[in-house]
Amino acid sequence: PEVEHIMPDYDLYPGLDCSMGFTSRGCIRRCPWCIVPEKEGGIKPWARIYEFWDRRHQRIMLFDNNLLASPNWRQTMGDLIAEDLKVDFNQGLDIRLVNEENVGYLKRVKAMQFRFGKRGRKTLRFAFDDIAYEGAVRSGIELLLDAGINSRKLSFYVLHGFGDDNTAVERINILRSYNVDIYPMGYRGADGKEPKRKLLYHGTELWHGPRRNISKFLRLVGRLPE
Ligand code: SF4
Structure with missing residues (x-):
């Protein structure tokens, strides 16, 4: 909708020191626990940061579901780096899509986990929700480490409690072997309740x-x- 392409009035929220928005919508995947494919459909470029970045802010929060899968990822990363912004990839990045090209951008971009009222932490956020993509998780982490990114700056959400999946401990142990941060996250259904x-x-x-x-x-x- 057109309203999503209008600069937000950040003055309505005094004290807010961060801009927020999407540069892409949708996702290339159809994870069975996720509502994004149903709500937003396939991946599509949405906006440049300049549509919602207030130049008074040094920080920007992106809600893109799968930025690295979007055709405009280079432009978004390039804009963030050129403007020297601190960015929180709030919905996480897709570890399966980390490759020789984008790892250079991931090294340069100032990725943070914002904590309102506190200093943010330097963090690139990912997820390891399904043991089926263990190989891609391992190669993604190894590419990031080989690029010189400290393992303590990588954090992974680990979904548990979905269906009859029983691999959360195994996934956590794999991640522990790389010394990355781990955030177990309980599945919640569409009604917001945990099973x-x-x-x-x-x-x-x-x-x-x-x-x-x-x-x-x-x-x-x-x-x-x-
Ligand atoms: S990759 Fe993320 S956004 Fe895309 S369908 Fe899976 S959980 Fe949802």
């Missing part, structure tokens, strides 16, 4: 099962007070 089955975290180990049983188990092994 009944839960994974609970204790250190780096995870258990399935009702909370009461897990607490009882942890008490038995002396990890929780009575």
